[in-house]
Amino acid sequence: QLQLVESGGGLMEAGGSLTLSCAVSGRTSILYAMAWFHRSPGKDREFVAGITESGENTWYADSVKGRFTISRDNAKNTVHLQMNSLKPDDTGVYYCAAAKAVVVDARTRYDYWGQGTQVTVSS
Numbered sequence: 001q002l003q004l005v006e007s008g009g010g011l012m013e014a015g016g017s018l019t020l021s022c023a024v025s026g027r028t029s030i031l032y033a034m035a036w037f038h039r040s041p042g043k044d045r046e047f048v049a050g051i052t053e054s055g056e057n058t059w060y061a062d063s064v065k066g067r068f069t070i071s072r073d074n075a076k077n078t079v080h081l082q083m084n085s086l087k088p089d090d091t092g093v094y095y096c097a098a099a100k101a102v103v104v105d106a107r108t109r110y111d112y113w114g115q116g117t118q119v120t121v122s123s
Contacts, residue, residue, distance in 0.1 A: 009117030022096030032098035040092040050104025
């Protein structure tokens, strides 16, 4: 079992930056691939970025390529999402998710989810 807790959300002006963090606890002796998802108001949850267990490989949604960076620190059991050049469309709740997978993208089946952290980007 894993518990995922997101933090770092907040209010930011367009063009600004935020860094989200996901703290992983529980059975952390087993590494999982990790991902971030985004739910805009009134829309379904969408894949944002994913990273393999080792951190060697990453995947990004087209909408965030070049602006967001996913990273992980396995020694500290944390995953981060650096969000730059924020846009109003980035507003929503961001969720951290974990999976036992080689490919970490929108089609992956995720086993664990956090409760989410709110990001609001003003224009």
